Amino acid sequence: NAGVTQTPKFQVLKTGQSMTLQCAQDMNHEYMSWYRQDPGMGLRLIHYSVGAGITDQGEVPNGYNVSRSTTEDFPLRLLSAAPSQTSVYFCASSQAWGLLVVTFGSGTRLTVV
């Protein structure tokens, strides 16, 4: 089915470990974004991309890296996990023109111990 696919769905990390959250979309969307959702804080933008090779920081980028080598993929890397990065992470995508309806993935629930 067309949409945004995130893997893994659940992950437990130890403090200091690194990992990559995967995000792929098959709708040929130019725009892709990463958000984190925390209780009482809502969804906040981490990083975003307006096309292959172009990325920029959002509201809460510290501790995360991204790259966009293809239109389809937008991985999020945690360099050295901290308990403050315990959260639910959502990837989203949309076209660069028209209605700009945003499609979200089902999320990755990350726990850092």
Added chain:
Amino acid sequence: KQEVTQIPAALSVPEGENLVLNCSFTDSAIYNLQWFRQDPGKGLTSLLLIQSSQREQTSGRLNASLDKSSGRSTLYIAASQPGDSATYLCAVSGQGGSEKLVFGKGTKLTVNP
């Protein structure tokens, strides 16, 4: 900095009631406004998108209005059903496009049979 507020934070109604969810934003220079639904442990599903030049959008029992000059939007749900129980999120995009959404914290709706 754009800020989005949703009132109330939680709402409990009996089945069949018509209800209104509110969303306000501080910067009227938006490109569009989207309403999403989020079920527990799930991703976000787009319900309605209103372009900044539009006043309202309708989909089935849902109607969303936008008053850009006053920084307000409402989501009207007619004849509520238990299946409508979920968290409803409002998000605005700036002039750049939908790669950067600013979200409210949501309204948790419970429809009692």
